[in-house]
Amino acid sequence: MKEKKSAKSSKDHAPSNAKRPKILVCNDDGIDAEGLDALVRSMKKIGDVTVVAPLTHQSGMGHAMTLGKPLRINKWHKNKKFFGYAVNGTPVDCVKAAMTQILKHQKPDLMVSGINYGTNTAINILYSGTVAAAVEASLFGVPSIAFSLTTYENADFEYAAKFARKLALETLKRGLPAETLLTVNIPNLPEKDIKGVVITAQGKSKWEEEMVERSDTYGQPYYWIRGVMKLNDSSLDADEYAVRHGYVSVTPICYDLTNYRFMETLRQWNLKK
Amino acid sequence: MKEKKSAKSSKDHAPSNAKRPKILVCNDDGIDAEGLDALVRSMKKIGDVTVVAPLTHQSGMGHAMTLGKPLRINKWHKNKKFFGYAVNGTPVDCVKAAMTQILKHQKPDLMVSGINYGTNTAINILYSGTVAAAVEASLFGVPSIAFSLTTYENADFEYAAKFARKLALETLKRGLPAETLLTVNIPNLPEKDIKGVVITAQGKSKWEEEMVERSDTYGQPYYWIRGVMKLNDSSLDADEYAVRHGYVSVTPICYDLTNYRFMETLRQWNLKK
Numbered sequence: 001m002k003e004k005k006s007a008k009s010s011k012d013h014a015p016s017n018a019k020r021p022k023i024l025v026c027n028d029d030g031i032d033a034e035g036l037d038a039l040v041r042s043m044k045k046i047g048d049v050t051v052v053a054p055l056t057h058q059s060g061m062g063h064a065m066t067l068g069k070p071l072r073i074n075k076w077h078k079n080k081k082f083f084g085y086a087v088n089g090t091p092v093d094c095v096k097a098a099m100t101q102i103l104k105h106q107k108p109d110l111m112v113s114g115i116n117y118g119t120n121t122a123i124n125i126l127y128s129g130t131v132a133a134a135v136e137a138s139l140f141g142v143p144s145i146a147f148s149l150t151t152y153e154n155a156d157f158e159y160a161a162k163f164a165r166k167l168a169l170e171t172l173k174r175g176l177p178a179e180t181l182l183t184v185n186i187p188n189l190p191e192k193d194i195k196g197v198v199i200t201a202q203g204k205s206k207w208e209e210e211m212v213e214r215s216d217t218y219g220q221p222y223y224w225i226r227g228v229m230k231l232n233d234s235s236l237d238a239d240e241y242a243v244r245h246g247y248v249s250v251t252p253i254c255y256d257l258t259n260y261r262f263m264e265t266l267r268q269w270n271l272k273k
Numbered sequence: 274m275k276e277k278k279s280a281k282s283s284k285d286h287a288p289s290n291a292k293r294p295k296i297l298v299c300n301d302d303g304i305d306a307e308g309l310d311a312l313v314r315s316m317k318k319i320g321d322v323t324v325v326a327p328l329t330h331q332s333g334m335g336h337a338m339t340l341g342k343p344l345r346i347n348k349w350h351k352n353k354k355f356f357g358y359a360v361n362g363t364p365v366d367c368v369k370a371a372m373t374q375i376l377k378h379q380k381p382d383l384m385v386s387g388i389n390y391g392t393n394t395a396i397n398i399l400y401s402g403t404v405a406a407a408v409e410a411s412l413f414g415v416p417s418i419a420f421s422l423t424t425y426e427n428a429d430f431e432y433a434a435k436f437a438r439k440l441a442l443e444t445l446k447r448g449l450p451a452e453t454l455l456t457v458n459i460p461n462l463p464e465k466d467i468k469g470v471v472i473t474a475q476g477k478s479k480w481e482e483e484m485v486e487r488s489d490t491y492g493q494p495y496y497w498i499r500g501v502m503k504l505n506d507s508s509l510d511a512d513e514y515a516v517r518h519g520y521v522s523v524t525p526i527c528y529d530l531t532n533y534r535f536m537e538t539l540r541q542w543n544l545k546k
Contacts, residue, residue, distance in 0.1 A: 062336030062365075063399045070487065070495040092335075092400075096498055101484045123412065125530060126336045126405075127365075139396065139479065163546075170542050180532045182539075196546050199539045201531040206412065211374045214343065222343040225369055248546065252539055253530040257398060258474040259453045262525040266455075266472045269443050271523065273436075273469050 021047040021109040021172050024098050024137065028058040028091045028116065028129030031076050031084065035115035038157035039147065040084075042165045043112060050108070051076075051084025052098040054129075058090050059118075061129040063136070065092045073097050091133035099140045110172055111137035114147035115160050119185050121148075121239035122205035122229075125253065134181045135255050143171050144181040150243050151188035159194060160186040163248055179256050185239055185249045195246040202251055203238030205231050294320040294382040294445050297371050297410065301331040301364045301389065301402030304349050304357065308388035311430035312420065313357075315438045316385060323381070324349075324357025325371040327402075331363050332391075334402040336409070338365045346370050364406035372413045383445055384410035387420035388433050392458050394421075394512035395478035395502075398526065407454045408528050416444050417454040423516050424461035432467060433459040436521055452529050458512055458522045468519040475524055476511030478504050 023043045027036045031053035043049045055074075066089040076086040085102055087094045091113070099107075113133040120128040134144035147164050149155055163186060171182065187194060207227035214222055233241040242249040296316045300309040304326035316322045328347075339362040349359040358375055360367045364386070372380075386406040393401040407417035420437050422428055436459060444455070460467060480500035487495055506514040515522040 057341065060338045060340040062334075062338070062405070064335045064337035064363075065333045065400055065498065067333040067498070068330070070497050071484070072493075072495055090337075093498070096482060097484060097496070100482050100498075101486075101496065123528075126408065126528060127338055132335070132399075135399065167544065170544065174542065177532065177535055180535055191546070194546050197544045199536050199544075201533065201536065202529055209369060209373050211344070211370060213374075220345075222345055223370065223374065224343045225338065225340070225366070225373075250539060250544065252532040252535040254532040254535075255396075255399060255530065256475055257526040257528065257530070259450065259525040259527040260474065262450055262453055262527075263472050263474065266523060266525055269447065271440065271443065271470045271472075273464075273467050273521065 022106060023047040023049050024103065024108040024111040024142065025049055025051045026091055026094050026111065026113045026133040027053050028061060028133065030054050030057045031086045034155065035117055035149065035157055038161040039112060039115050039164055042161035043168065046165055046169060050098065050103060052087060052094045052102055053084060054091060054094055055086040055088045058129045060127050061090045061132070062127050063092055063132040064090045065096065066090060071097065073101065091129035092136045095133050095136040108142050110168055111142045111144040112147065112164060112168060113144065115157055115164065116148035117152050117155060119148050119150050119240065119243055120146060120183060121185050121243060121249065122203040123207065125183060125202055131183050134183065138179070138181045138255070143176045145171060146183045148185050149188050150185065156188055156190065159189065159191040167250070180252050180254045183251050183253055185243045187243050187246050187248070189246060193246065194248060197248040197250060198236045198242045200237055200239040200242050200249045200251045202253060203233040203240045205229055205233060205240040295379060296320040296322050297376065297381040297384040297415065298322055298324045299364055299367050299384065299386045299406040300326050301334060301406065303327050303330045304359045307428065308390055308422065308430055311434040312385060312388050312437055315434035316441065319438055319442060323371065323376060325360060325367045325375055326357060327364060327367055328359040328361045331402045333400050334363045334405070335400050336365055336405040337363045338369065339363060344370060346374065364402040365409045368406050368409040381415050383441055384415045384417040385420065385437060385441060386417065388430055388437065389421035390425050390428060392421050392423050392513065392516055393419060393456060394458050394516060394522065395476040396480065398456060398475055404456050407456070411452070411454045411528070416449045418444060419456045421458050422461050423458065429461055429463065432462065432464040440523070453525055453527045456524045456526055458516045460516050460519050460521070462519060466519065467521060470521040470523060471509050471515045473512040473515050473522045473524045474510055475526060476506040476513045478502055478506060478513040
């Protein structure tokens with residue numbers, strides 16, 4: 001692709017004198033998802049994109065990886081044109097396939113994940129395959145960002161894809177600290193109705209869950225997990241609160257889970273061999 | 274069960290004048306695993322145990338939960354006696370089934386997970402179903418501990434089960450801070466060879482991974498993920514280093530993943546709407 005000389009002045013494009021960044025794109029909704037398409041189109045405006053995504057829907061898979069069976073990596077076409085690689089595994093498997101096989105000799109400058117159908121705020125960060133893919137890329141030393149839209153229906157990815165591009169450029173320019181990645185939640189609103197961008201913490205909102213019992217045709221019970229996300233925060237410092245109030249929420253998360261403060265207390269416990 | 278009057282003097286048993294604690298036991302190796310048996314036998318000495326475990330092996334499932342299909346919860350017998358409940362899902366599903374269905378009206382005082390075949394140190398904390406089950410129980414407000422043994426073969430669970438009981442009693446007595454649980458790794462050694470107990474942080478050890486390509490009988494490629502855990506720490510303050518050197522490692526982990534320190538820096542980025 002020929003680079004425009006004027007691109008340097010545009011904040012929406014990578015500087016023309018820079019090498020185009022290599023961007024890995026993944027998701028958890030599967031390679032055929034509309035949100036992935038929107039993110040790919042947006043990233044192609046600023047870099048060279050490689051797509052590696054799950055063959056099938058992988059929501060709720062968290063940081064699961066495939067251990068007991070082998071994986072297939074197949075080229076995937078859309079509208080008769082090569083689109084990317086489909087892996088018959090989890091989002092984490094996709095990143096492993098990208099980093100150890102497909103892009104083995106051309107480490108990406110950035111990894112983006114999404115755009116997910118549905119928020120990945122608060123406790124959902126633990127269940128999210130979208131976020132897990134970004135964590136996994138970060139483990140390989142690649143600055144990573146997970147993007148989620150607040151809706152499952154009537155998704156409008158336009159502003160989300162535009163903001164993703166802006167944040168991608170900032171991240172490429174500034175980098176991220178060790179063991180840290182960004183997870184971003186964006187209201188399903190047109191740009192004019194977005195109230196602003198806030199930096200948030202992982203909030204305390206949780207699912208209130210139940211198991212709904214049904215009977216099969218033999219009279220045997222089976223159970224569906226069902227839940228309602230309960231808002232447990234009351235300020236724009238928390239991710240779920242922020243998106244519910246029309247703000248884009250950007251949360252830096254870290255995968256060193258140690259509770260360092262509690263270590264000293266634990267040393268006082270009676271735990272001699 | 275009749276309680277011994279002398280039990281109060283024993284550090285290995287719950288005080289006789291206390292109500293016996295209710296203990297939920299889960300794992301990720303499946304309801305038929307030897308390590309689960311060892312943990313259940315040990316916990317029965319101090320409390321009333323309920324077992325809810327996956328029907329099949331779930332290693333590497335991380336915090337995955339089942340969204341797209343219903344679950345079965347079946348009573349499981351060992352040696353013709355009722356042993357617990359088998360769930361055809363992930364470790365996280367098992368805890369949800371326990372907390373929202375099986376033990377809906379009798380919240381456990383403690384949850385223990387394991388004893389896992391193989392360490393869950395450093396980066397493995399992210400992939401571990403054993404740890405994820407404990408995280409999930411902690412989300413329901415139950416103090417939780419994950420136990421792992423350093424071996425996949427010739428496992429000797431005797432000392433591990435004994436230490437699990439000691440730590441369970443301490444945890445019941447002292448409690449844990451909000452959003453915090455313990456993950457414990459124990460060398461596969463007889464008690465006399467255990468060097469001691471150390472409180473550790475999640476270490477920086479990582480897998481060096483590759484994908485091994487094979488061909489099926491039609492000549493089509495498939496891939497196995499393979500890796501070697503590379504020790505990136507050099508002191509007893511890190512989990513993987515500690516267990517490799519003969520110590521029991523106790524790590525407090527927290528599921529608020531926010532990198533609070535980086536939030537202020539992020540606020541300086543150019544991220545206006």
